[in-house]
Amino acid sequence: MIVNDNRTRSELSKFRNEYRVAVYLRLSKEDESIGQSISIENQRNILIQYILSQGWTCYQVYIDDGYSGLRFDRPGFLRLLGDIESKKINLVITKDLSRLGRDYIVTGYYLERYFPEKNIRYIALSDGIDTSAPGSVSDIGPFKSLLNDMYAKDISMKIRFVFDEKRKRGQFIGAFAPYGYLKDPDNKNKLIVDPYASAIVKRMYNLYINDNSMGAIAKILNEENIPSPIAYKETFCNYKNKRTDRRLWNQGMVKNVFTNPTYLGHMAQKRSEKINYKTKKMKSYKQSEWIIVENTHEPIIEQEQYNLVQKLIDKKTVLYGRKSGAKHLLNGLVYCKECGSKLTYKQVNGKHKMNCMTYLRHGKNYCCSHYIDEETLDSFIVEELRKISLKALPNDFYKQFGSLEKKEKADMYSVELVQLEKRRMEIQTFMKKLYEDKVNKIITNDTFITLINDYIKEKENVNTRYEQMKKLQQVLNSNNQDSDNYEKVLTDIIQFQVPDKTILTQLIERIEIDKERNVFIHYNFKNPLPEE
Structure with a gap:
């Protein structure tokens, strides 16, 4: 024209x-x-x-x-x-x-x-x-x-309509597979398990269940030079991210792994989306709004284990580490009876005490002081549970409690032992392959020394963890008790000098402290003891 x-x-x-x-x-x-x-x-x-x-x-x-x-x-x-x-x-x-x-x-x-x-x-x-x-x-x-x-x-x-229709059919439409999975080379809309990254995902779940906070897990992974999801994609996929802080694991990345039903074998998509066609800004959807299609691919995490992690997250049981390496046993379970805020930890004269977050942040005009000694409260709660155990077990009261919602520790220890053994074999294979590459002059001597030292260090860590898990498994096996109900839980509390955080989380719904330092325990079961 x-x-x-x-x-x-x-x-x-x-x-x-x-x-x-x-x-x-x-x-x-x-x-x-x-x-x-x-x-x-x-x-x-x-x-x-x-x-x-x-x-x-x-x-x-x-x-x-x-x-x-x-x-x-x-x-x-x-x-x-x-x-x-x-x-x-x-x-x-x-x-x-x-x-x-x-x-x-x-x-x-x-x-x-x-x-x-x-x-x-x-x-x-x-x-x-x-x-x-x-x-x-x-x-x-x-x-x-x-x-x-x-x-x-x-x-x-x-385009959005077409994508939603594909999502509803359980077809994966993302540019990159979720961490732990790969796109099937024969079908880009299907996920297959990534052997390396899936092992990291399993380990993360086990670490969290065994009293490690999300922040602590991120620190462990970073110290062991395990690539974050972003760094992993940059290494193995055609992906670039300008933000250098995304190269390392952080609490948000860990939580994303813990809250994604995709690891159960269910295709969970539309977790977020562009606000509209004119902007790059994203909006996040509630889990009830996600498009989830069940049983579309091989799971990495079992349902019981996933459920337990969700329960721990819902209670926001963030485990703040002390210098001694111990954990706050009741963190995330204790609330102020007056205003409903959580009690947080503060060091006073060398001792850890708990107090109302509203009071600490905003002062006496909004709430009052609830200072209570951590060790005193821990001891009181454990003693109350021991009393319930003594009352409940002889009378077969545990049957009223129903079965546990979590995978038993012994089974989880066995799963982790299998994973650790598998990793030991993989490391041995990698070390052998490195030696062959060195002999065949595929890699330089300097590269060989650097890589072999990394594998030696990882092997030592795996062996140490393996021995720890074996000992824990032996302790559990020595109890010789039924592990399908709360009888096992209550008996563990009696036997363990340091109660298990995971067990307490399942037994106790919440603990309330009033301004007079009175303690009110709300259990996840009917208390057989008369209320005082």
Whole structure:
């Protein structure tokens, strides 16, 4: 199409030699489905032919292939703007206005403000838009921009619908598989287990159940140089992240692993989504709004283990470590009876005491002091449970409690022992392979020494953990008791000098402390003892 120009021949001849033309070509992935008519090569041929027919000079061709018209941070477009600022060009031409952009507001800004202020003539060839022709832009430009914007919105809605339909069928549509899984090479919409990362996921669950906080788990993984999900993707996938702080594990990454039903073998998607088609900002959905399809792939975590971790998270039992390495036994279970806030720990005269968070943060106008000695409260709670045990067990009271919701410790120890043994064998294989690579001169001697030392250190850690788990397993086996109900739990409390945090979390719903330091224990079962 030839754009009409009402200027005289002498005026046209004068300007023809002065124009340095920028040809801008764009094609999005959505446009590719429409066909050859707007392909990059087709756009180039049409525009170059038009430029030659006008006797103009093509300064450069700028291309953005595979970029949405809603984005204006496209590489080719940014180079175009840079050359405009450097006054290297004075005419920009596209096949149509939608190639420039599909956002009504931003496209209008370039069309009506930026180009005129920079003395840039703009032509959208097939739309008949030419900023040098009076009325060309004001008559049709805004209308075309609005139509392009509406088109982009329509395409976005259709894409979201297609994605949701795939999600509902249990097809994975993410660019990268969740940590612990890989995309099936034969079916990109299916997940398969990643042997390395899945072992890390299992270990994380075991660490949390065995009284390690999310922060402590992140620290352990970082100290052992285990790549975070971001770093892992950068190593093995075509993925880049500019934020350097994302290279290391943090509490948020750990929690994401603990709250993702995908590890149960259920496809959990649409956990977050872009707010709309014009922005990159994301909004998170509640778990009740996720699209979850059950039994779509091999699970990494068992249901009982997952349920226990969710229960611990719901109680927010963050385990703050002391210098001695001990844990706060009742953290996350103790509340202020007056205002309902949790009690937190504070060191007073060398001892840990608990007090109302509202009082500590806002003062006596909002609540009152509830200082209570941690050791005193711990001892009181454990003694109360021992009294219940003595009362309950002889009378077969445990049957009223029902079965435990958690996988028994002995079973979990066995699972971790199997994993540790498997890792020992893997390390041995890797060390052997490293030696062979060194002999065959595939790797240098320095590389060999560095890698072999890392594996030796990991092997020592695995062996130490293995021996610890064996001892714990022996202690549990020596009890020779039924582990399918609360009788096992209560008996453990009597036998253990240091009660287990996981057991207490399941026995106790909450503990309340009033301003007189009276203690009210709310159990997850019916208390057989008379209330005092």
